Amino acid sequence: MAVDWDSVRDDAVSAAKQALGGGWNAVSGGVTAQIAALVGLANYIEDHRASISDAEYTMLMQHQKMCLQSVLTGYKQISYAVAKNVVSQVVNVLLEAIPGLLGLAA
Amino acid sequence: MRPMSTKWLWVLCGCMAVSACQAILYDAQADQQITSLGQEVNQQLLTWEFDEARQPGSAAYDPKYYAKVESDLTMLQMRINAGSGSNEAVLPDVFSTMQKLLDDEQAAHSSQSRKVDGAFFHVERGLWNTQLATLTSYELALKQSGQAQSASGADARAKGGQESSKTK
Numbered sequence: 001m002a003v004d005w006d007s008v009r010d011d012a013v014s015a016a017k018q019a020l021g022g023g024w025n026a027v028s029g030g031v032t033a034q035i036a037a038l039v040g041l042a043n044y045i046e047d048h049r050a051s052i053s054d055a056e057y058t059m060l061m062q063h064q065k066m067c068l069q070s071v072l073t074g075y076k077q078i079s080y081a082v083a084k085n086v087v088s089q090v091v092n093v094l095l096e097a098i099p100g101l102l103g104l105a106a
Numbered sequence: 107m108r109p110m111s112t113k114w115l116w117v118l119c120g121c122m123a124v125s126a127c128q129a130i131l132y133d134a135q136a137d138q139q140i141t142s143l144g145q146e147v148n149q150q151l152l153t154w155e156f157d158e159a160r161q162p163g164s165a166a167y168d169p170k171y172y173a174k175v176e177s178d179l180t181m182l183q184m185r186i187n188a189g190s191g192s193n194e195a196v197l198p199d200v201f202s203t204m205q206k207l208l209d210d211e212q213a214a215h216s217s218q219s220r221k222v223d224g225a226f227f228h229v230e231r232g233l234w235n236t237q238l239a240t241l242t243s244y245e246l247a248l249k250q251s252g253q254a255q256s257a258s259g260a261d262a263r264a265k266g267g268q269e270s271s272k273t274k
Contacts, residue, residue, distance in 0.1 A: 017145045029214055030243065034236055040231045048225035060233075066206065067233045069200035074240045 003046070009039040012044045015089040020082065031103045034071045035090060037063055042094060042101075061101060065091060129255070132248040133189045139182045139243060140169060146177060158224030163223060165215075172212045178252040179204055186241075204237050218267045 012035050017024045018029070045052065045060055052060070072083035075081055095101055127215045154165035183201045211230055215222050 007117065034239075037236055039230065041229050044225065044232075045229055046221070048228075051223045053223070053224050056214060056223065059214065060229050061231050063207060063210070063230070066203050067236050069251065070197075070203040071236055071240050073199045074197050074244070 003043075003097055005039065005043045008042075008093065009036050011097070012039055012090045012093045016086045017092045019089045020078070023077045023082070026077045030075070031072065031086075034068065038068055038090075039094070042098075046098060082091040115236075129251070130190050132245060132250055132252045133185065136189060136248075137242075137245040139178065139185060140184045140238060140241045143175070143178050143182060144235070144242075146232060147234045147238075151227045151234070154222075155224045155227040155231070158222070158227065162223075163221060165224070165227065167215045169212075169216070172208060172215075175208055176205075180206070182241075186244075197240065200237050200240050203233065203245065207233060207237075209243065 005074075013032050016031055016035055017028070020027065042061075042064060045057065049057065068090065069083050069087045072078050073080055074084055078086075125220075135236075152169050157165045179201070186196045195201075207230060215224070
């Protein structure tokens with residue numbers, strides 16, 4: 001079944017919003033753009049899954065998580081613990097949409 | 107050598123206190139270094155992506171590129187941390203993430219046993235840009251706060267000028 005990536009992006013942004021609670025308003029613009037960019041890259045990776053080796057695929061997925069977390073901790077308003085929680089919520093959304101995603105679950 | 111007089115010690119302490127309280131200033135050179143690093147990474151990863159699309163296996167490993175990016179990244183981090191006027195590192199996770207991206211890309215690219223696909227370079231470029239965007243936002247925020255401060259300073263000076271002309 002084809003993945004509706006627009007819905008995945010919207011769900012991922014909603015999950016981040018919920019995880020950030022009251023802190024969302026201060027960072028919403030930047031975080032939304034970053035999540036959209038990362039979901040777009042996840043989409044690209046899935047589209048090119050056949051040509052990417054398993055090792056590179058796993059590495060790219062882990063890099064995705066790492067990049068989102070470091071972007072989030074770049075905001076003064078977001079603590080390390082909150083950033084980890086946001087990443088975990090966003091990853092859950094992606095895993096729900098694409099259960100076969102390797103690397104992200106690790 | 108003559109001992110420093112108490113008066114000069116107080117002046118020195120005053121200067122140190124003022125400099126310690128200074129706001130972090132926008133650094134045009136750091137901003138330029140971010141732009142240069144972004145151009146360097148985008149240009150090379152895009153070239154390798156296109157090379158792979160044209161002819162698989164043609165994105166030749168270039169250790170000079172990885173050495174140059176590592177060096178530029180180190181210089182940029184030093185510059186931004188030095189400009190912060192604090193012992194606390196600025197955006198440490200962003201810098202360590204970029205270092206990890208570079209190390210992993212180099213390991214994958216230099217490995218003889220693995221083929222690196224053009225899509226790999228495409229995604230890595232996108233990931234680099236998320237980190238570079240964070241650094242750019244940091245410098246732009248400093249620039250904007252500096253402009254706001256000078257504008258409010260100019261307002262205050264203008265107001266002061268009006269007040270003094272009224273009293274004349």
